[in-house]
Amino acid sequence: MEIDIEHIAEIAKIELKEEEKEYYKNEILKILENFEKIKEVEVEEADYESISFSKNFFRNETNTEKFESDLIIKNFPKKEGKKLEVPRML
DSSP states (O other), X not given: OOOOHHHHHHHHTOOOXXXXXXXXXXXXXXXXXXXXXXXXXXXXTOOGGGOOOOSOOSOOOOOSSOOOHHHXXXXXXXXXXXXXXXXXXX
16 A cells, blocks of 8 residues: 655645654554554344443543632732733743
8 A cells, every 4th residue: 555645744834854754654554554454353143232332431520629719819929919920932
């Protein structure tokens, strides 16, 4: 299977060095090989009715601590009244 790694890099808007192109090309080929292996798995006889969804796999979103806004504002390093100054992200 032929992979056009330069086209993929162009779509992703990244620049790759020659050694990186070869490395990522091999990595993509390995991923595609794994997909081919997955296609070989027989799933017709799977019993989907036996799968149980009754168990809750998510944690309960209960708050164990209560924060009062005045306490947060009091301890914030940079503030002006009730406005809090945070570092610029961009």
